[in-house]
Amino acid sequence: MDQALHSRITLSVNGEKRALPEGATVADLLAEIGLAARKVAVERNLEIVPRSQYGATVLASGDAIEIVHFIGGG
Amino acid sequence: MDGMTETQDDLWEVAGRRFRSRLVVGTGRYKSLEETAASIAASGAEMVTVAVRRVNLSDASAPMLQDFVPPDRYTYLPNTAGCHTAQEAVRTLRLAREAGGWNLVKLEVLGPPPFLYPDMAATFEAAAALLADNFEVMVYCADDPVAAKRLEEMGCVAIMPLGAPIGSGMGVVNPYMIRAIKSQAKVPVLVDAGIGTASDAALAMELGCDAVLLNSAIAHSQDPVRMAVAMKHAVLAGRAAFLAGRMGRDYKADASSPMDGLIRKGG
Numbered sequence: 298m299d300q301a302l303h304s305r306i307t308l309s310v311n312g313e314k315r316a317l318p319e320g321a322t323v324a325d326l327l328a329e330i331g332l333a334a335r336k337v338a339v340e341r342n343l344e345i346v347p348r349s350q351y352g353a354t355v356l357a358s359g360d361a362i363e364i365v366h367f368i369g370g371g
Numbered sequence: 372m373d374g375m376t377e378t379q380d381d382l383w384e385v386a387g388r389r390f391r392s393r394l395v396v397g398t399g400r401y402k403s404l405e406e407t408a409a410s411i412a413a414s415g416a417e418m419v420t421v422a423v424r425r426v427n428l429s430d431a432s433a434p435m436l437q438d439f440v441p442p443d444r445y446t447y448l449p450n451t452a453g454c455h456t457a458q459e460a461v462r463t464l465r466l467a468r469e470a471g472g473w474n475l476v477k478l479e480v481l482g483p484p485p486f487l488y489p490d491m492a493a494t495f496e497a498a499a500a501l502l503a504d505n506f507e508v509m510v511y512c513a514d515d516p517v518a519a520k521r522l523e524e525m526g527c528v529a530i531m532p533l534g535a536p537i538g539s540g541m542g543v544v545n546p547y548m549i550r551a552i553k554s555q556a557k558v559p560v561l562v563d564a565g566i567g568t569a570s571d572a573a574l575a576m577e578l579g580c581d582a583v584l585l586n587s588a589i590a591h592s593q594d595p596v597r598m599a600v601a602m603k604h605a606v607l608a609g610r611a612a613f614l615a616g617r618m619g620r621d622y623k624a625d626a627s628s629p630m631d632g633l634i635r636k637g638g
Contacts, residue, residue, distance in 0.1 A: 311425045331431035338423075338470035343462070345469050363425065365466050367436050369407055370422025370452050371397030371537070371564075371586030 306358040317356060324351040326362070337366045381610065383581045385559050386475050386507040386528040388446065392417045393576065394606045395448070395561065397586025398440055401595065408439040410589050414599035418446040420477055420584065422453070423467045442471065448509065450477040455490070457497035464506060476501065477531070479511035486536045489513045495521070502526045511563050514548040516555060523558050530556055531584060534575060535565025538587045542571035546578055553579045569598075569605035576609025577617070 305316045310326065317326060323339055323346050339346045340363040346354050356362070382389045396416040401407040411419060419440060427433060449467030451460040457480065464476045478501060480493040489512050501508050502525060509529035510522050519530045532552050535541035543549060543562060553560040559581035566572050566585040575583045583606055592598035 311428055313428060330426075330428055332426060336435055336437055336470070337426055338466040338468075340462075340466055345465055348469065363466070364428075365423050365470065366426050367421040367447065367449065367467070367470060368424045369398035369401060369404075369436055370450050371399045371420055 306356060308356055308358060308360040308362060310362045311364055321356050322352055323354045323356065323362075326356065327351065327364070330364070332364065337364050339364050381614070383559060385509065388475070390417045390446075390582075392603075392606075393582040393610055394572070394602055395420065395582055395584040396589060396599070396602075397584070398436060399452075399586055400590035404434055404436065404439040406595055407436070407590075410595040410599040411440055411445070413596045413603070414589065415603045416445070418448055420448045420450050420586070421467075422450055423463050423470065446475070447471050447473070448475060448477045451479050451497070454480060454497075455482075455493070456480070457493050457500055460493075460497040461500045461504070464501060465504070468506070474505060475507045475509070475528075477509050477511065478527075481537070487538075488536065489533065491515070491518050495525075498522060498525055498527055509561070514545045514552065516548065516551045519552045519560075520555060523556060527558065529559040529561060529581075531561045531563035533564040534562045534571065535567075537564045538591075539565055540567030540588060540591075541565050542567050543574050543578070546574065549575065549580065550578045553581075566602075569601040572602050572605040573609035573612070576606055577612050579613050582606075 304319045306319055307316050327334055334348060334351055342361055382391055383393060392415045394414055394416045395418045396411055396414050397420045398407050451463050454460040454463055460480055468474055478497055480490045480497050481487040482490040491513050498508055498510055508527045509531055510527045511531045512518055512522060514532040522530055534543035549562060561582045561584050562575035562580050563584040566588045572583045589595050589598045
């Protein structure tokens with residue numbers, strides 16, 4: 298159990314605290330939430346993460362992640 | 372050339388994209404995504420505005436706008452609704468560009484309630500930042516011919532002055548200024564905001580505008596699909612009337628029937 302705790306990172310996703318395994322990528326995060334990559338955009342610490350980089354972008358403890366999509370608007 | 376052919380070929384163009392429909396509709400304020408989809412289809416619009424918001428993490432399987440209003444069928448025009456600073460607007464549209472993969476956007480930076488009138492100082496600042504970042508900016512703005520011209524000179528691809536405050540349904544309260552802005556513009560001019568019913572949309576088109584952008588007029592009507600149809604026809608009618616060129620106004624009557632050949636008792 299202690300081992301498992303040590304191997305996890307804590308970050309903020311859309312303002313909510315979330316724990317992920319160390320080494321998790323943006324692609325892993327989207328998969329865990331259950332989101333299709335082609336329908337969202339991701340910002341990490343105020344920088345856009347290009348969709349092509351989701352699999353290569355490793356998350357770190359303390360990251361502030363925003364995941365957005367299109368909704369109805371005028 | 373007959374009238375029908377002319378109407379069918381009457382396209383308008385913004386940022387290199389051509390559209391047949393001169394009605395641009397918002398996708399907000401509907402009761403459901405089903406109603407959104409049905410109303411937009413009925414409006415005949417080819418371009419729709421959309422907002423950018425956080426995904427609901429607790430229900431990622433919830434239906435999304437894109438499933439009902441497919442981006443391969445409609446040109447999405449992401450907006451900056453809710454942004455009150457240039458910085459927020461730029462950040463929002465950078466995300467929109469990544470989500471949608473296109474750079475045609477609607478910039479709106481609003482002042483405080485109750486009027487949500489365009490904050491032009493912040494709008495200029497945001498427009499400059501977006502243009503420098505290679506966005507193609509359709510800009511919501513005050514009904515101010517000087518401001519409109521400046522936005523065009525900065526490189527905005529369409530000028531979108533308000534007819535009346537957002538969601539007010541007050542119609543085109545400033546026809547003189549809308550006409551003034553259109554008369555000096557080299558890029559498309561759209562009346563954006565304030566339209567309440569079909570005659571308002573027709574008036575905007577009769578003034579010579581290239582298109583009309585509206586949302587609440589359809590979404591907040593009692594029967595959105597029927598109002599969407601009304602708006603479609605209103606825009607077509609207003610456009611045709613503009614192209615036809617209205618007759619002059621006169622304070623005195625001018626009989627339509629000839630005075631010659633009247634029958635007279637005992638003639």
